[in-house]
Amino acid sequence: xxxxxxxxxxxxxxxxxxxxxxxxxxxxxxxxxxxxxxxxxxxxxxxxxxxxxxxxxxxxxxxxxxxxxxxxxxxxxxxxxxxxxxxxxxxxxxxxxxxxxxxxxxxxxxxxxxxxxxxxxxxxxxxxxxxxxxxxxxxxxxxxxxxxxxxxxxxxxxxxxxxxxxxxxxxxxxxxxxxxxxxxxxxxxxxxxxxxxxxxxxxxxxxxxxxxxxxxxxxxxxxxxxxxxxxxxxxxxxxxxxxxxxxxxxxxxxxxxxxxxxxxxxxxxxxxxxxxxxxxxxxxxxxxxxxxxxxxxxxxxxxxxxxxxxxxxxxxxxxxxxxxxxxxxxxxxxxxxxxxxxxxxxxxxxxxxxxxxxxxxxxxxxxxxxxxxxxxxxxxxxxxxxxxxxxxxxxxxxxxxxxxxxxxxxxxxxxxxxxxxxxxxxxxxxxxxxxxxxxxxxxxxxxxxxxxxxxxxxxxxxxxxxxxxxxxxxxxxxxxxxxxxxxxxxxxxxxxxxxxx
Amino acid sequence: xxxxxxxxxxxxxxxxxxxxxxxxxxxxxxxxxxxxxxxxxxxxxxxxxxxxxxxxxxxxxxxxxxxxxxxxxxxxxxxxxxxxxxxxxxxxxxxxxxxxxxxxxxxxxxxxxxxxxxxx
Amino acid sequence: xxxxxxxxxxxxxxxxxxxxxxxxxxxxxxxxxxxxxxxxxxxxxxxxxxxxxxxxxxxxxxxxxxxxxxxxxxxxxxxxxxxxxxxxxxxxxxxxxxxxxxxxxxxxxxxxxxxxxxxxxxxxxxxxxxxxxxxxxxxxxxxxxxxxxxxxxxxxxxxxxxxxx
Numbered sequence: 001x002x003x004x005x006x007x008x009x010x011x012x013x014x015x016x017x018x019x020x021x022x023x024x025x026x027x028x029x030x031x032x033x034x035x036x037x038x039x040x041x042x043x044x045x046x047x048x049x050x051x052x053x054x055x056x057x058x059x060x061x062x063x064x065x066x067x068x069x070x071x072x073x074x075x076x077x078x079x080x081x082x083x084x085x086x087x088x089x090x091x092x093x094x095x096x097x098x099x100x101x102x103x104x105x106x107x108x109x110x111x112x113x114x115x116x117x118x119x120x121x122x123x124x125x126x127x128x129x130x131x132x133x134x135x136x137x138x139x140x141x142x143x144x145x146x147x148x149x150x151x152x153x154x155x156x157x158x159x160x161x162x163x164x165x166x167x168x169x170x171x172x173x174x175x176x177x178x179x180x181x182x183x184x185x186x187x188x189x190x191x192x193x194x195x196x197x198x199x200x201x202x203x204x205x206x207x208x209x210x211x212x213x214x215x216x217x218x219x220x221x222x223x224x225x226x227x228x229x230x231x232x233x234x235x236x237x238x239x240x241x242x243x244x245x246x247x248x249x250x251x252x253x254x255x256x257x258x259x260x261x262x263x264x265x266x267x268x269x270x271x272x273x274x275x276x277x278x279x280x281x282x283x284x285x286x287x288x289x290x291x292x293x294x295x296x297x298x299x300x301x302x303x304x305x306x307x308x309x310x311x312x313x314x315x316x317x318x319x320x321x322x323x324x325x326x327x328x329x330x331x332x333x334x335x336x337x338x339x340x341x342x343x344x345x346x347x348x349x350x351x352x353x354x355x356x357x358x359x360x361x362x363x364x365x366x367x368x369x370x371x372x373x374x375x376x377x378x379x380x381x382x383x384x385x386x387x388x389x390x391x392x393x394x395x396x397x398x399x400x401x402x403x404x405x406x407x408x409x410x411x412x413x414x415x416x417x418x419x420x421x422x423x424x425x426x427x428x429x430x431x432x433x434x435x436x437x438x439x440x441x442x443x444x445x446x447x448x449x450x451x452x453x454x455x456x457x458x459x460x461x462x463x464x465x466x467x468x469x470x471x472x473x474x475x476x477x478x479x480x481x482x483x484x485x486x487x488x489x490x491x492x493x494x495x496x497x498x499x500x501x
Numbered sequence: 502x503x504x505x506x507x508x509x510x511x512x513x514x515x516x517x518x519x520x521x522x523x524x525x526x527x528x529x530x531x532x533x534x535x536x537x538x539x540x541x542x543x544x545x546x547x548x549x550x551x552x553x554x555x556x557x558x559x560x561x562x563x564x565x566x567x568x569x570x571x572x573x574x575x576x577x578x579x580x581x582x583x584x585x586x587x588x589x590x591x592x593x594x595x596x597x598x599x600x601x602x603x604x605x606x607x608x609x610x611x612x613x614x615x616x617x618x619x620x621x
Numbered sequence: 622x623x624x625x626x627x628x629x630x631x632x633x634x635x636x637x638x639x640x641x642x643x644x645x646x647x648x649x650x651x652x653x654x655x656x657x658x659x660x661x662x663x664x665x666x667x668x669x670x671x672x673x674x675x676x677x678x679x680x681x682x683x684x685x686x687x688x689x690x691x692x693x694x695x696x697x698x699x700x701x702x703x704x705x706x707x708x709x710x711x712x713x714x715x716x717x718x719x720x721x722x723x724x725x726x727x728x729x730x731x732x733x734x735x736x737x738x739x740x741x742x743x744x745x746x747x748x749x750x751x752x753x754x755x756x757x758x759x760x761x762x763x764x765x766x767x768x769x770x771x772x773x774x775x776x777x778x779x780x781x782x783x784x785x786x
Contacts, residue, residue, distance in 0.1 A: 011580075011590040014618060016572060029533060029570030029580075040508060041515035049505055108537075115535040116568015143661070143698060147536045163502030170505050181654070182661055184696035201656030201684075203695040219653060270571035360695070464716040464760040484715040486757030 019286050021248065022272045023256050024072075024109070024232035028116030033151050036158040039119040045164055047235035048123050051130055052172045055238075060131040061087060064234070066242035068254030073099055073190075073227030074305065074331045075407070076253070076320040082224060085214035086132045089222035094134035096125050096176075097218060097225040099195055100141040100148070103187040104303030105354065106334035109258040110228035112270055114141070114148035117232070118155035122165065122178060124234035129176040132224055137176065140195050142183040153180060187358035191406045192225050194360065205362040206406035227332070229258055249275030253319035263300075263336035264290050276317040279309055283337060294339035298422070302331025304351040304358075305411030307418025308344065327418045329411070343440035344423040345430055349377040351415040355408065366409030369400040373413065380427065382443040383434040390431055394420060439500040442485045449476050449489075452497035459489035459498065524584035528562045528607060530554075533578040535569035542595060543577035549596040550579075553603045562607055575618065581606060591616040628702040630742060632673045641666050642674065646681040655682055656692055660699055668744075669700045705740045705747030707785050709733075712762040714753025721774070722761035726750055728778040746785075 011017055022028075031038040039045070051060050065080030086094060098121060102110040114121065125137045141149050156178050159165040167175045181199050188194045189204040196218045198204040217223025233255060237245045246254045253275040259282065262268050266288030273282065279299055283289065290296055298308040307328035309316065316322055320330050338347065356370040376393040379385040397413035404410045420427055429435050436444040449459070455473040460466075467483040470476030478489070490498040503511070516522055519529070532538070532547040550564045570578055575592035581602070582588050589612045591602065598616055606612050645662040649655040659682060663674050675689045693699045711717075711726040726748075730736060733746050740747040756762050759771030763781065770781060 010588045011570065011572060011575075011578075011592075011618065012588070025571065028568045030567060032531075032565050033568050034566070037511050037515040038519065040512045041519055041521060043512075045508060046512075049508065053505070112535060112569040112571070145536070147539070162508070164508075168502075170503065170508070181657065184657065184661065185698035186696050198657060199654050201654035201692065202688075203691055205695075267572065267574065269573045270569060272571075462758060464757050465719045484719075484757070486716050488758040491758070 025272045047238035057131045063242045067237045067245040072229035086222045086224045091222040093221045095218045095223040096128045096134045096137040098139040099227040101183050101190045103190045107260045107332045118152045120232045124231035126176045135175040137178045188360040205360050250319045259333045259335040264339040265337040275319045298338045300336040302329040303334045304355045306331045307414045310422035343438035344419040344426050346440045348415045348419045355412040363405035365400050365403040380430045381441040385431050445485045446501045448501045462492045529582040530564045531567050531580045534566040538576050541576040545596040546577050549599040632671045669703045710749045710751045710764045713750045716757035717761040720760045728775045
């Protein structure tokens with residue numbers, strides 16, 4: 001054992017935490033989420049009291065604007081500007097909505113906030129209600145998060161009991177009430193207009209914009225919609241001021257961002273880092289690197305709407321605009337690390353399968369376009385595509401981007417475009433050489449028995465389809481026509497004599 | 502319904518209880534109980550702490566819950582706040598570790614090193 | 622999008638279930654956008670959304686059947702078919718298939734007297750054929766709820782069913 005090994009008694013001392021700065025997650029893991037008193041102890045509802053007692057609604061919006069906070073759900077639209085538009089809209093009734101329909105595979109920061117600090121969302125939505133002139137809010141949560149729903153409901157009940165929600169809040173004369181609405185398993189409902197349709201009790205299909213929700217949103221009234229993580233920043237900005245928040249981050253992206261680190265990385269988990277932190281810091285220092293000494297190949301951000309960051313951009317400072325510039329996007333914050341064993345065409349196919357399945361079917365470019373796109377990818381990964389297919393697939397990508405109705409369709413081709421941009425050689429290998437360099441695409445895979453074979457016959461016995469033949473103590477062979485590439489032979493060989501070719 | 506004044510009183514009272522500004526009067530054992538924690542088996546750990554405190558009639562120790570701390574691979578995860586001492590984080594523990602932690606750390610005052618994180 | 626398949630299992634709602642549903646619907650009458658919460662409640666009470674239940678919702682909330690059907694079929698968590706308490710999945714991946722999982726599936730169909738994708742009349746079993754679940758070394762593979770059975774033969778079918786009794 002090396003002498004540098006030291007015992008760490010608190011998580012706060014680990015490299016995982018030292019590089020983080022927690023605003024949205026500040027209370028997660030610290031307070032009891034089912035006890036409103038503990039939230040209040042850590043300055044909870046202090047921002048609401050401050051807004052009610054010493055700020056005008058316009059002053060609240062000005063602070064949010066000046067802070068530079070941008071939407072954390074993916075789009076990155078300036079939150080203060082959104083609030084301003086909604087405030088300026090004329091309407092007898094206005095709504096504040098929270099998007100908690102976290103659907104990206106691999107992202108779970110919104111769940112963490114709702115399960116660990118639900119009052120932060122309630123307080124922020126009440127502040128938003130004050131700023132835009134709304135007295136009713138809705139939180140739209142996916143039903144797959146039962147614990148988050150339960151804790152949020154407990155928090156709403158406690159807030160009502162304390163007079164922090166409802167009529168005449170804290171005797172100030174202001175009203176704000178909050179209701180939970182559950183999703184029922186439709187990814188597209190993360191899109192803002194689809195979400196509102198769903199709350200209205202309709203099919204969760206997107207609506208054309210304009211009119212934008214700030215003008216005509218939920219129940220055709222002016223509506224502000226932000227996601228959970230965005231709301232989790234609001235109270236801290238009101239308390240500490242716009243300058244405090246905007247001192248963190250890059251020129252155009254302020255504050256912090258929560259990422260769900262996953263994939264081929266030592267420390268999977270939730271991390272909150274200042275905008276502008278490099279990918280290198282996230283992966284090597286916070287994430288602890290890639291397990292098994294494997295080589296970094298790409299980081300995928302933005303889920304099914306995003307793209308890949310290749311090794312040449314390893315030192316990129318992560319913010320909204322830098323990610324867009326290299327063909328990816330911030331998205332809701334999933335960050336999946338991939339190593340040399342991942343096939344990038346296969347990854348693109350995985351995301352397309354997802355968006356294809358979740359396409360709501362309302363507009364043709366998305367409904368049929370994603371299906372055609374997936375067919376191209378299946379053709380490529382099974383070794384049946386030619387160079388013309390690659391070209392056609394690329395132009396189809398741009399067609400879908402330009403013509404789909406909502407964000408889901410417009411961003412669906414991103415995983416394909418981004419992998420084609422940085423990993424063209426892998427596509428070429430599949431198309432021209434009929435090979436999958438990472439050895440992932442089964443139809444292009446070949447198992448070969450080398451001379452290291454001792455003729456033990458184990459593989460022949462294990463093969464579920466009887467594709468392996470040979471006699472005792474002689475090198476065996478695999479009948480490629482029969483082989484279904486399940487890999488059982490390679491796993492069972494005691495002499496490592498079977499390789500992927 | 503509370504007034505603004507009452508909210509501030511709750512704040513001061515709870516800060517004392519949690520030991521935010523000055524050492525608290527009670528030791529707190531906090532178990533991470535978000536979905537991820539529960540899935541990796543944190544609920545039996547929480548129950549075991551509750552039971553052990555009650556059965557051994559240990560005074561001035563409370564067992565509480567918290568949300569996700571962020572480090573998935575260390576779940577179930579428990580933090581122990583002894584007044585006036587740095588916080589101790591126990592990782593990957595099961596209900597079988599509880600009696601030793603109670604005995605050596607909570608009663609004996611010595612953190613159980615084998616359940617904490619070691620790093621280079 | 623997959624084709625919508627309607628159940629042939631007869632509706633067997635109890636009066637207690639109907640009472641629970643009507644109580645919930647009465648609460649929801651004044652709520653704006655009540656259809657989603659109504660369907661979620663109905664599915665909780667009945668386990669699925671039979672046409673008879675949709676009709677009660679339609680009449681009580683004054684929402685057309687077309688609209689209800691449209692919403693019920695849009696969201697993946699709503700089910701128009703009852704789910705068996707015990708879900709039997711037979712893998713029809715290549716490895717399992719060449720080792721005879723097709724015959725195993727047929728045996729289950731014969732014993733349960735239902736087709737793949739259906740549920741037994743008493744709501745106890747549902748039977749599905751799945752794609753490769755990735756344990757080719759154990760082929761043919763059958764899963765019963767979470768439990769995995771490997772190297773299943775036609776003769777094992779009766780035993781597997783007996784275990785679930």
